[in-house]
Amino acid sequence: xxxxxxxxxxxxxxxxxxxxxxxxxxxxxxxxxxxxxxxxxxxxxxxxxxxxxxxxxxxxxxxxxxxxxxxxxxxxxxxxxxxxxxxxxxxxxxxxxxxxxxxxxxxxxxxxxxxxxxxxxxxxxxxxxxxxxxxxxxxxxxxxxxxxxxxxxxxxxxxxxxxxxxxxxxxxxxxxxxxxxxxxxxxxxxxxxxxxxxxxxxxxxxxxxxxxxxxxxxxxxxxxxxxxxxxxxxxxxxxxxxxxxxxxxxxxxxxxxxxxxxxxxxxxxxxxxxxxxxxxxxxxxxxxxxxxxxxxxxxxxxxxxxxxxxxxxxxxxxxxxxxxxxxxxxxxxxxxxxxxxxxxxxxxxxxxxxxxxxxxxxxxxxxxxxxxxxxxxxxxxxxxxxxxxxxxxxxxxxxxxxxxxxxxxxxxxxxxxxxxxxxxxxxx
Amino acid sequence: xxxxxxxxxxxxxxxxxxxxxxxxxxxxxxxxxxxxxxxxxxxxxxxxxxxxxxxxxxxxxxxxxxxxxxxxxxxxxxxxxxxxxxxxxxxxxxxxxxxxxxxxxxxxxxxxxxxxxxxxxxxxxxxxxxxxxxxxxxxxxxxxxxxxxxxxxxxxxxxxxxxxxxxxxxxxxxxxxxxxxxxxxxxxxxxxxxxxxxxxxxxxxxxxxxxxxxxxxxxxxxxxxxxxxxxxxxxxxxxxxxxxxxxxxxxxxxxxxxxxxxxxxxxxxxxxxxxxxxxxxxxxxxxxxxxxxxxxxxxxxxxxxxxxxxxxxxxxxxxxxxxxxxxx
Numbered sequence: 001x002x003x004x005x006x007x008x009x010x011x012x013x014x015x016x017x018x019x020x021x022x023x024x025x026x027x028x029x030x031x032x033x034x035x036x037x038x039x040x041x042x043x044x045x046x047x048x049x050x051x052x053x054x055x056x057x058x059x060x061x062x063x064x065x066x067x068x069x070x071x072x073x074x075x076x077x078x079x080x081x082x083x084x085x086x087x088x089x090x091x092x093x094x095x096x097x098x099x100x101x102x103x104x105x106x107x108x109x110x111x112x113x114x115x116x117x118x119x120x121x122x123x124x125x126x127x128x129x130x131x132x133x134x135x136x137x138x139x140x141x142x143x144x145x146x147x148x149x150x151x152x153x154x155x156x157x158x159x160x161x162x163x164x165x166x167x168x169x170x171x172x173x174x175x176x177x178x179x180x181x182x183x184x185x186x187x188x189x190x191x192x193x194x195x196x197x198x199x200x201x202x203x204x205x206x207x208x209x210x211x212x213x214x215x216x217x218x219x220x221x222x223x224x225x226x227x228x229x230x231x232x233x234x235x236x237x238x239x240x241x242x243x244x245x246x247x248x249x250x251x252x253x254x255x256x257x258x259x260x261x262x263x264x265x266x267x268x269x270x271x272x273x274x275x276x277x278x279x280x281x282x283x284x285x286x287x288x289x290x291x292x293x294x295x296x297x298x299x300x301x302x303x304x305x306x307x308x309x310x311x312x313x314x315x316x317x318x319x320x321x322x323x324x325x326x327x328x329x330x331x332x333x334x335x336x337x338x339x340x341x342x343x344x345x346x347x348x349x350x351x352x353x354x355x356x357x358x359x360x361x362x363x364x365x366x367x368x369x370x371x372x373x374x375x376x377x378x379x380x381x382x383x384x385x386x387x388x389x390x391x392x393x394x395x396x397x398x399x400x401x402x403x404x405x406x407x408x409x410x411x412x413x414x415x416x417x418x419x420x421x422x423x424x425x426x427x428x
Numbered sequence: 429x430x431x432x433x434x435x436x437x438x439x440x441x442x443x444x445x446x447x448x449x450x451x452x453x454x455x456x457x458x459x460x461x462x463x464x465x466x467x468x469x470x471x472x473x474x475x476x477x478x479x480x481x482x483x484x485x486x487x488x489x490x491x492x493x494x495x496x497x498x499x500x501x502x503x504x505x506x507x508x509x510x511x512x513x514x515x516x517x518x519x520x521x522x523x524x525x526x527x528x529x530x531x532x533x534x535x536x537x538x539x540x541x542x543x544x545x546x547x548x549x550x551x552x553x554x555x556x557x558x559x560x561x562x563x564x565x566x567x568x569x570x571x572x573x574x575x576x577x578x579x580x581x582x583x584x585x586x587x588x589x590x591x592x593x594x595x596x597x598x599x600x601x602x603x604x605x606x607x608x609x610x611x612x613x614x615x616x617x618x619x620x621x622x623x624x625x626x627x628x629x630x631x632x633x634x635x636x637x638x639x640x641x642x643x644x645x646x647x648x649x650x651x652x653x654x655x656x657x658x659x660x661x662x663x664x665x666x667x668x669x670x671x672x673x674x675x676x677x678x679x680x681x682x683x684x685x686x687x688x689x690x691x692x693x694x695x696x697x698x699x700x701x702x703x704x705x706x707x708x709x710x711x712x713x714x715x716x717x718x719x720x721x722x723x724x725x726x727x728x729x730x731x732x733x734x735x736x737x738x739x740x741x742x743x744x745x746x747x748x749x750x751x752x753x754x755x756x
Contacts (some may be wrong), residue, residue: 033568034677036678199724199726200726202729205672205678205682209713209717212435212442213717229674229678229679233672235674240580240600241581241598258599261570261572261674262674296501302503
């Protein structure tokens with residue numbers, strides 16, 4: 001009897017001495033079904049696999065396990081909001097909604113709930129202004145950075161002179177596709193090129209009229225903001241009219257393997273912007289293979305490791321994990337709250353040395369987030385498709401965008417949002 | 429010749445070609461509606477399933493591999509062989525016959541005598557079922573479809589028109605193939621319905637179910653037959669559309685393009701589907717060419733429906749549809 005009492009007291013003492021650690025929860029609002037599943041699956045896999053790697057290799061973040069409960073949105077805004085409501089009670093630290101439409105709906109909700117949103121390379125561009133959007137982070141790059149990076153690349157190819165050049169923006173006829181128009185218009189005034197915008201309605205399976213127009217107008221460059229089947233059809237049609245592929249440049253959502261493969265080798269030369277590395281030639285992928293895929297713990301079947309969209313999921317997960325680690329250090333606690341996670345995001349610094357420690361040296365640019373700047377450096381590289389080898393290669397380094405043009409646009413748009421929603425500046 | 433006129437001619441030709449592709453999808457709707465009075469909402473998913481099955485068989489993909497791997501912890505994906513295109517098309521065609529049999533046995537048979545709206549609702553259910561089932565069976569990745577069809581600009585037309593007008597017209601080789609295939613398909617369907625016993629039975633059922641039953645025609649057999657033919661037409665449409673974009677679940681959206689074609693051509697006429705497709709194809713391309721730039725472009729998505737709406741006002745049964753007379 002005495003022994004039992006001692007044992008029970010010991011267990012109780014242990015329970016009191018060591019606080020119970022809940023998981024660090026990062027809900028994954030994924031879309032593995034529906035018309036955009038081909039892009040949604042590798043992203044969700046990359047996101048989940050990186051967090052699994054941290055659990056298996058490092059014992060989580062700061063010794064606390066990470067969980068990524070998935071909720072299927074099918075890329076549908078209403079379902080995405082339902083997913084947010086259904087999972088926020090599980091102790092969600094941050095959301096990566098993976099849809100511009102869902103992001104727009106969640107910005108006021110998440111801000112009110114004190115939960116940060118992380119929207120790398122999508123969502124509301126002007127959320128880069130942390131002074132207004134206290135709970136939204138879209139580093140390291142946004143669509144306006146993308147538009148500027150594309151023009152910078154074209155400037156490089158033309159010795160810095162675009163006067164009289166014709167540039168076409170072929171874009172999805174919705175909010176996402178129209179995002180770069182103001183930036184490209186302003187840059188056109190600055191550099192003297194002639195901009196023509198050609199919209200494509202969803203889903204974009206029939207683009208004959210658009211490509212006949214491009215064939216007639218013979219633009220020097222075609223920039224492309226598409227998603228889903230629109231991408232595959234556009235690249236095929238460009239090949240059909242024999243448009244020079246190395247003058248056809250897509251945004252990062254139009255530059256995955258599944259976008260170019262249906263066109264076969266004719267897609268060779270097609271370019272796309274990217275804000276992270278391509279391929280699996282980074283040490284972190286060796287660890288992912290060893291600790292996650294080979295161990296049978298991968299979210300998918302392992303076939304997507306190293307593909308463009310998988311890598312984007314890995315990169316997003318890495319950023320959130322680093323921010324969580326940062327939050328633990330700032331607040332001196334392991335079991336952080338979503339408010340503390342927001343602080344971790346806002347004071348995040350990614351250095352080349354840290355990227356090397358993570359096995360991701362050169363995978364992305366170094367940068368520092370601040371209260372006013374939630375958008376990061378806007379550093380973007382250009383990748384190019386080699387159809388014969390079946391792979392993308394980076395053909396430029398990561399370089400910044402024209403903030404002289406972009407910053408006033410961000411300031412104007414965020415100021416309008418602040419006035420409409422009566423938001424006081426959060427940074428002093 | 430004025431440059432704008434040349435461009436308009438090129439746009440018109442391409443519109444005709446696009447119209448053929450729309451008509452290929454619309455044909456599947458017409459066949460089923462004509463024989464059974466059912467508006468088959470799931471026709472777009474039949475296109476997806478047929479094309480996925482074709483690529484899956486052709487590339488030696490193991491059906492339900494993801495499910496098998498998840499349950500048993502295996503890592504199987506392919507059989508390790510590829511199947512010749514013709515054989516793969518035959519297998520995919522056989523699969524569509526099997527699907528037709530399943531639909532008749534487990535859905536339609538239980539709904540005989542029910543109002544049309546119930547049958548329509550059943551096809552909506554089929555759409556949702558297949559929307560999940562097809563990716564479960566073959567995966568959600570974009571599948572590259574290569575059955576050896578030529579794609580890209582037709583050099584002969586380009587050169588000839590350049591010599592004539594000083595401007596080479598763009599016509600896609602794939603569109604030319606689609607036009608030939610559609611012509612052959614319509615001819616075969618007309619010959620089948622006019623000169624074969626099953627074809628005459630099909631027409632009898634289309635005219636009057638009860639009368640057909642009373643002379644010994646098996647309604648069940650005819651339904652399996654007509655859904656099989658619609659499945660085969662879906663396979664052809666899937667090959668043409670899938671060659672352009674790769675095979676993926678969003679191919680089902682091509683059905684949206686068939687609706688205005690049906691409204692215009694009539695739900696019960698095979699030639700109507702073709703003519704309707706051509707009118708819609710040419711109309712939307714010319715409208716986009718002439719008016720599109722003035723209104724911000726991307727007019728194709730709505731123009732077809734507006735055109736169909738205008739036709740509906742003056743001719744509700746469509747150009748070639750049978751006039752509906754209901755006596756009270």
